[in-house]
Amino acid sequence: MDLKRLSVILATAFALSVPAMAQDDSSDDEGWATAPSAESASENDAPAYDGSTDSEFANDEEYASAYARYKAETTKKSEINRMRNEGFARAVMLGIRAQVGTNTFFGENSDGWKMGFQAGGGLMLKMNFMLKDLSLVPELTFNYRHYAYEKDMNIYTNTGSIDIFIFDIPIIFRYTFEDYNFYVGLGLNMGLKLNGTSEFKNGAATESQDNTISTSGMEVGGAFDLGYMLTRWVHVNIRVVQCFTSLSNKSLMREDIFLESSLNTFYTTVGVSFLF
Incomplete structure (x- = not known):
């Protein structure tokens, strides 16, 4: 077999192998994109923390501090609204x-x-x-x-x-x-x-x-x-x-x-x- 025929055969084989490789890569990407992360799954499955001592998160400092900040912010907003309404009632x-x-x-x-x-x-x-x-x-x-x-x-x-x-x-x-x-x-x-x-x-x-x-x-x-x-x-x-x-x-x-x-x-x- 001469060199000219060998080069044609190798080029044809390489061209046929590229689509197959691309299909395999795309399937791998789709698998990675659709697979849920362990962190998001754990967050969705986790029960809400209500601030009570009976909660399983009562001893978790991170959850407790986040809940305390949430309650303080909510109380502050309601207090501002109440004071605003009372101030208007006193003013007019x-x-x-x-x-x-x-x-x-x-x-x-x-x-x-x-x-x-x-x-x-x-x-x-x-x-x-x-x-x-x-x-x-x-x-x-x-x-x-x-x-x-x-x-x-x-x-x-x-x-x-x-x-x-x-x-x-x-x-x-x-x-x-x-x-x-x-x-x-x-x-x-x-x-x-x-x-x-x-x-x-x-x-x-x-x-x-x-x-x-x-x-x-x-x-x-x-x-x-x-x-x-x-x-x-x-x-x-x-x-x-x-x-x-x-x-x-x-x-x-x-x-x-x-x-x-x-x-x-x-x-x-x-x-x-x-x-x-």
């Missing part, structure tokens, strides 16, 4: 307030206006403001007010009254003295009139006149609060409000004696607040 509180009180007018040519009365109720919101014991307390209160007028004119007596339904919107900054369970507040009060009627009787006339004392639709004033906390949820307070603007609407006033009057509302109320 919703409530209702009911009040009754007396009112009158102060201002230029306001003599003759006696003590009237008023009553109402509404919603309030108490929220912390910058400092620990400082709170911002806005309210929305629906009130009924009755103003009474009586003036002796020597020969006869003039009488009158004003009845209005009004939304009071006080915005008060309150400072709380926690050690003594009381607070003081100072702020602004805005009133938005919803409806109003009036009656006036000139003592020289035989009949009274309706709606001749015209009132404006808005008033603005300052408010002062002094309150006591019966509990964290129940407060009582006294509120004093003096308005800077006049309730008299001079452009529509039909009674001459009130044309030059400034009817600045002054009222004092006693209120009870329920927070939740």
